[in-house]
Amino acid sequence: MQPPYLLLDRPAAVAEFLGDCRGEARIAVDLEADSLHSYREKICLVQLSTAKRTAIVDPLAGSGALAELAPVLADAAVLKVFHGGDYDVRLLKREGALVRNLFDTMIAAQFAGRERFGLAALLETDFGVTLDKRYQRADWSRRPLDPGMLAYAAADTAHLLALADRLGGELARLGRLGWAEEEFGLLELVEPSLPKTPSCLALKGAGRLAPRQLARLQALLELREELARSWNRPPFKVLANQTLIEWAVRPPATRREVAATPGAGGPLLERVATPVLEALARAEAIPRRSAHAPKRFAARPRPRPRSAVSRASSPPARRRHGHCGSNRGCSSTARRWSASRGWIRPQRSSSCPPPSSAGSGRRSATRCAARSTPDRVAPRVTRLPGRHGIAYVMTSCGCPPAAFPLAKLRKSALRLPLSLSESTAAAA
Numbered sequence: 001m002q003p004p005y006l007l008l009d010r011p012a013a014v015a016e017f018l019g020d021c022r023g024e025a026r027i028a029v030d031l032e033a034d035s036l037h038s039y040r041e042k043i044c045l046v047q048l049s050t051a052k053r054t055a056i057v058d059p060l061a062g063s064g065a066l067a068e069l070a071p072v073l074a075d076a077a078v079l080k081v082f083h084g085g086d087y088d089v090r091l092l093k094r095e096g097a098l099v100r101n102l103f104d105t106m107i108a109a110q111f112a113g114r115e116r117f118g119l120a121a122l123l124e125t126d127f128g129v130t131l132d133k134r135y136q137r138a139d140w141s142r143r144p145l146d147p148g149m150l151a152y153a154a155a156d157t158a159h160l161l162a163l164a165d166r167l168g169g170e171l172a173r174l175g176r177l178g179w180a181e182e183e184f185g186l187l188e189l190v191e192p193s194l195p196k197t198p199s200c201l202a203l204k205g206a207g208r209l210a211p212r213q214l215a216r217l218q219a220l221l222e223l224r225e226e227l228a229r230s231w232n233r234p235p236f237k238v239l240a241n242q243t244l245i246e247w248a249v250r251p252p253a254t255r256r257e258v259a260a261t262p263g264a265g266g267p268l269l270e271r272v273a274t275p276v277l278e279a280l281a282r283a284e285a286i287p288r289r290s291a292h293a294p295k296r297f298a299a300r301p302r303p304r305p306r307s308a309v310s311r312a313s314s315p316p317a318r319r320r321h322g323h324c325g326s327n328r329g330c331s332s333t334a335r336r337w338s339a340s341r342g343w344i345r346p347q348r349s350s351s352c353p354p355p356s357s358a359g360s361g362r363r364s365a366t367r368c369a370a371r372s373t374p375d376r377v378a379p380r381v382t383r384l385p386g387r388h389g390i391a392y393v394m395t396s397c398g399c400p401p402a403a404f405p406l407a408k409l410r411k412s413a414l415r416l417p418l419s420l421s422e423s424t425a426a427a428a
Helices: 011-021 065-074 086-094 105-111 119-127 147-158 160-174 177-187 211-231 241-249 255-259 266-284 308-313 406-415 420-427
Strands: 006-008 026-033 043-049 054-057 079-082 102-104 380-382 390-394 402-405
Touching (some): 011 065, 026 147, 043 065, 102 105, 119 160, 147 160, 160 177, 211 266
Parallel strands (some): 006 054
Antiparallel strands (some): 026 043, 043 054, 380 390, 390 402
16 A cells, blocks of 8 residues: 655645644655766655655755755754665755754664665565565656656655664664664764766776776776766766777777677767767877876786795795794794784693694694584684774684684674674674
8 A cells, every 4th residue: 555645846835844844853754866867966856754744845846845954954853764864865965955863774774683674675574565666766857757656755754754663662672772873973974975087997897907908998988977977877878887998908990890889779889989989099199108007007026936946045934833823933922912913822722732734834734623523612702803803713722713704793793682602603
């Protein structure tokens, strides 16, 4: 069943509804934009839901809706409920509307340990409501809007307040409501994305190109950006990245070769053939010294293997030690935990079984034999704040620790109300 809604496209109707919203304690907010269909996205619809009504505001109808909505969003006495509001807050701030005092149901679901935290999954799990997602990539800037599109937009906020109540209760029971509120405060501070100049270094696969090929690719990227701006299209709908890389590696010489490029539409290629050839000509005219490869893409010479004579004349390598797996020696410094590097070098205890002799010279040879025995003791869990976010699990005999990603440990710890040791065992 589709929720009822009001379509507000006249200034008087918008002002009346927003006046009622200022007396509400909470409102649900969502936006629909046209980022998949325009060069610079714009807000096409604003959905608002109170405890009693749902309204769809059309800012493209010249109703001054965003200017009227700004005081309501900035009012800290009214709680604004979003779902995945990062993008929405950035768009609103770009239009001059600041959001204060918000609640994000997606962030709340993540802190509550939900494995599926999309809006459709949450509404289906908690309320048995199925959302129709066929309009997810629709062009919201076209007018008039289809009734199915309006019903889809209204459903995005109709149940958000009830969902926020349920997730807020779960976070309060778990003692994590303060964590989520801290994230909500950070979400209010996000800033709109700044316009970016196209760069060939940002494309996947550019690291394999030669300097002259990078110059061609940069010229083609700048041409695509200019065409996208003039046609009011997203750049990816003008020319694909793979097509540009193909032209940078094997540049076409004639209009016929441009039009024969596979993977792109023939009429579009005919339209851009002349600008493409001109861009490639400008890239070829760049002096060789100016078309150098960036430093991070410069080829590094491979280290030459040492000869038998040099190996014989070099001092003997230090013996690899069983308790730390290192061949750098076992000074007192190496046996301590270095907080800056996040590594620990535990000493071998007298009760530790000798390491296995299999695989001599490998790091696996230094592992304690107690790890493979069935009657080994339960491991002792230690969490260390390493530089790379690593949690360490140490055996009770003090042998080298086994490392697990901290993200996996955090995910299991949030999902399961276990102790640290039980959470680490679940993550393993």
